[in-house]
Amino acid sequence: MTDAVSAEATVPDWRVYPPMELPRILEVALTEIVEHGYDATSVRTIAREVGVTVPALYYHYENKQAILVALLEHAMTTVGGHIDGALADAGDDPVRRLSAVVEATALYMATYRDLAFLDSERRSLTPENRVRYAGHRDRIDGLLRSAIEDGCRTGIFATPVPDSARRAIFTMCQGIATWYRPDGPRTPTETARDYVRIALSAVECRDMRGD
Numbered sequence: 001m002t003d004a005v006s007a008e009a010t011v012p013d014w015r016v017y018p019p020m021e022l023p024r025i026l027e028v029a030l031t032e033i034v035e036h037g038y039d040a041t042s043v044r045t046i047a048r049e050v051g052v053t054v055p056a057l058y059y060h061y062e063n064k065q066a067i068l069v070a071l072l073e074h075a076m077t078t079v080g081g082h083i084d085g086a087l088a089d090a091g092d093d094p095v096r097r098l099s100a101v102v103e104a105t106a107l108y109m110a111t112y113r114d115l116a117f118l119d120s121e122r123r124s125l126t127p128e129n130r131v132r133y134a135g136h137r138d139r140i141d142g143l144l145r146s147a148i149e150d151g152c153r154t155g156i157f158a159t160p161v162p163d164s165a166r167r168a169i170f171t172m173c174q175g176i177a178t179w180y181r182p183d184g185p186r187t188p189t190e191t192a193r194d195y196v197r198i199a200l201s202a203v204e205c206r207d208m209r210g211d
Helices: 024-036 043-050 054-060 064-090 094-111 113-124 127-154 162-179 188-202
Strands: none
Touching: 024 043, 024 064, 024 113, 043 054, 043 064, 064 094, 064 113, 064 127, 094 113, 094 127, 094 162, 094 188, 113 127, 113 162, 127 162, 162 188
């Protein structure tokens, strides 16, 4: 049996990331994995911190892998819902679509940085779970690709290397979780806007309406 994590497919306001709510087991597991790494985190430690026995924990999650999968599924559902909301507002315009994907992703990375940091633990997934998780990541990558290709086709984006620009944008957004600090000089909103400007520059945008 697995505890369900509440996450809507769409969100009322995609720019708003409320305080994250996770079942207690996942909350503790997230803290332990971020601090010590997946391999060094034990089910026994999670159970002790939660205040349950190991058999009781296994009633909710069959093993440590299931806990990691639940966390990563929640991560992808969360960021995916916000990106979908942003794209719904953006319409068909490539500049606004690219800006929407980057802004929503950057906001997620800065606001839920511990959850976002778990992407680095995808190497710990079993082959089957890794394929499933890769599908989620590929979907976001595909949204970037579509916006960039449409912008290049219409001449709004002048980059001669759209694939390289896409990879650079995707990678830089993911990197936010590794360096962003809530007590730093930039808020998540400011950081997201910075990254939108960088992304539009990367594709050599001729029209900065996404700013």
